[in-house]
Amino acid sequence: AQRVTQPEKLLSVFKGAPVELKCNYSYSGSPELFWYVQYSRQRLQLLLRHISRESIKGFTADLNKGETSFHLKKPFAQEEDSAMYYCALYYNAGKSTFGDGTTLTVKP
Amino acid sequence: EPEVTQTPSHQVTQMGQEVILRCVPISNHLYFYWYRQILGQKVEFLVSFYNNEISEKSEIFDDQFSVERPDGSNFTLKIRSTKLEDSAMYFCASSLREEQPQHFGDGTRLSIL
Numbered sequence: 586a587q588r589v590t591q592p593e594k595l596l597s598v599f600k601g602a603p604v605e606l607k608c609n610y611s612y613s614g615s616p617e618l619f620w621y622v623q624y625s626r627q628r629l630q631l632l633l634r635h636i637s638r639e640s641i642k643g644f645t646a647d648l649n650k651g652e653t654s655f656h657l658k659k660p661f662a663q664e665e666d667s668a669m670y671y672c673a674l675y676y677n678a679g680k681s682t683f684g685d686g687t688t689l690t691v692k693p
Numbered sequence: 694e695p696e697v698t699q700t701p702s703h704q705v706t707q708m709g710q711e712v713i714l715r716c717v718p719i720s721n722h723l724y725f726y727w728y729r730q731i732l733g734q735k736v737e738f739l740v741s742f743y744n745n746e747i748s749e750k751s752e753i754f755d756d757q758f759s760v761e762r763p764d765g766s767n768f769t770l771k772i773r774s775t776k777l778e779d780s781a782m783y784f785c786a787s788s789l790r791e792e793q794p795q796h797f798g799d800g801t802r803l804s805i806l
Contacts, residue, residue: 628784
């Protein structure tokens, strides 16, 4: 069965420190993976998708099929990065599975 | 920038009643989705919709639920005979193509009393 695991429910770092939000997936097919961000009282927004291989707001994520991971990284966290982050796996015709989410707090 | 809009923002309904949640997807998008997020839990996929029919649905989306695109702009989620456990935030999303990123609405908070 398809599954997305985000092992950290809460993650706290200081401003300027590197941050890595972990995501592991389980899927027998070719995965389509996304990171979504939800800032306080705002809607879910797409942050990254693995096939675009771009950097958004300084965040990057690399799909590692060997480790079945899609960790989200940023070398220098900013206070405005504080938010809820969801890793999501898409498969079939738009079906998806989301991770439990990680709440990132960046302290000044 | 165009947005997905959802109404109402908060719906309070008596258990056993029917409720309709409304969504206006982005106008040129072709794929539509509903998700649910129970308080304190993760976002869960409910259903995807394309070309006026359901393309995929999850185990959660049983006979109690239905979706409809009654006109060219609205996309609705109907929940019949609501139960307490239907209380959740319901998100609508749309995308231009199946492989394109989804744009989410602000959600409707459904409270079943």
